[in-house]
Amino acid sequence: xxxxxxxxxxxxxxxxxxxxxxxxxxKDERSSSYTDGLISFDSDVEIEEALVRVAQExxxxxxxxxxxxxxxxxxxxYISDFAxxxxxxFECEPSGYLIYNxxxxxxxxxxxxxxxxxxxxxxxxxxxxxLNYYYQDADKDYVHTETGYTIDASAxxxxxxxxxxxELLSASRPVKNSDFETMNSLxxxxxxxxxxNYGYIRNLQTEAEMGYAEDGDDGMCGWIAxxxxxxxxxxxxxxRVIPSNYVSSNYKFKGDGFTWLxxxxxxxxxxxxxxxxSAIIGYATDRSLPLTATHTFVTSADHFITYIxxxxxxVAGGALWDCRSSSSYATVNHYIVIYGYNSxxxxxxxxxxxxGKSCIYVNRDLRTNIWGDYVIAELEY
Numbered sequence: 001x002x003x004x005x006x007x008x009x010x011x012x013x014x015x016x017x018x019x020x021x022x023x024x025x026x027k028d029e030r031s032s033s034y035t036d037g038l039i040s041f042d043s044d045v046e047i048e049e050a051l052v053r054v055a056q057e058x059x060x061x062x063x064x065x066x067x068x069x070x071x072x073x074x075x076x077x078y079i080s081d082f083a084x085x086x087x088x089x090f091e092c093e094p095s096g097y098l099i100y101n102x103x104x105x106x107x108x109x110x111x112x113x114x115x116x117x118x119x120x121x122x123x124x125x126x127x128x129x130x131l132n133y134y135y136q137d138a139d140k141d142y143v144h145t146e147t148g149y150t151i152d153a154s155a156x157x158x159x160x161x162x163x164x165x166x167e168l169l170s171a172s173r174p175v176k177n178s179d180f181e182t183m184n185s186l187x188x189x190x191x192x193x194x195x196x197n198y199g200y201i202r203n204l205q206t207e208a209e210m211g212y213a214e215d216g217d218d219g220m221c222g223w224i225a226x227x228x229x230x231x232x233x234x235x236x237x238x239x240r241v242i243p244s245n246y247v248s249s250n251y252k253f254k255g256d257g258f259t260w261l262x263x264x265x266x267x268x269x270x271x272x273x274x275x276x277x278s279a280i281i282g283y284a285t286d287r288s289l290p291l292t293a294t295h296t297f298v299t300s301a302d303h304f305i306t307y308i309x310x311x312x313x314x315v316a317g318g319a320l321w322d323c324r325s326s327s328s329y330a331t332v333n334h335y336i337v338i339y340g341y342n343s344x345x346x347x348x349x350x351x352x353x354x355x356g357k358s359c360i361y362v363n364r365d366l367r368t369n370i371w372g373d374y375v376i377a378e379l380e381y
Contacts, residue, residue: 097110273295
């Protein structure tokens with residue numbers, strides 16, 4: 001009987017260990033324990049486990065959206081912005097990550113296929129909105145995790161973080177102590193709506209595939225994003241609007257040739273929505289192509305949903321922090337491609353125009369001025 005009991009206990013232990021993924025908890029140097037600094041709840045460990053479960057269920061849903069095997073959360077890290085607002089970073093294997101704003105009780109950025117922007121970074125980590133990921137190195141410099149450029153934590157930077165936090169708080173109900181219903185509601189989803197055959201955008205992963213190009217300090221992101229949108233129109237419709245020598249047989253760019261071709265129709269060295277639309281029209285007119293474009297400024301991102309429902313990806317841009325700036329606070333226009341949305345979770349699905357950033361779920365309330373300027377390219381019949 002004793003041996004049977006031991007065998008039963010061992011079996012139960014094995015089952016439990018197989019059903020719960022191992023979780024590497026990263027201790028924040030500012031905290032005295034693993035739970036301090038995450039979210040201040042009555043029962044730290046219990047709520048922390050609930051949050052991890054919610055995050056895992058969310059990444060499972062995102063993976064299902066895009067037809068991928070769900071990644072597994074393997075690491076939880078504590079990060080902040082430059083105004084000392086706390087975030088939680090969940091890193092997954094073999095890829096994937098989620099960034100969660102603790103006070104607002106909402107996920108601000110997630111992906112099931114992209115690597116965490118902090119994957120190889122040690123020390124204090126900082127998040128400052130879309131495409132702004134930093135760590136503090138041994139020299140106390142704030143270094144961008146992808147570009148290597150540094151910024152100062154100036155008063156302007158701190159003010160921008162405070163504004164972003166207020167936008168998130170004003171749109172979200174903070175998670176309360178022991179509020180499991182609120183925690184669990186974060187996993188609810190009625191599904192994500194993509195443009196048809198969205199894989200034509202999502203599968204553009206490498207620099208060559210997306211037509212990535214650089215021109216010193218002059219922005220190329222708008223031309224890259226516009227090229228992605230035009231390539232999608234061609235692949236989804238069968239209409240030939242891009243010369244065949246620029247596109248591979250698997251519906252991807254062969255390099256940056258088309259990006260530079262489109263750029264040649266631009267007027268300004270910097271990227272503006274009006275210039276992008278004008279260049280697309282000029283390119284189409286010059287080659288007698290059934291292609292046109294419009295440019296609009298909006299104050300509400302609801303307009304984007306209308307276009308996505310029509311299978312038209314949105315080239316959206318606005319002022320972001322310039323992660324190339326080496327000193328004080330500066331902004332730069334950056335354009336991304338929005339090609340999906342989830343209304344129940346208040347998210348857009350975006351291609352950031354950077355390698356490995358082709359399928360990022362972004363909270364709509366994380367505005368940072370990115371939703372104000374947009375271009376729509378569409379076919380003329």
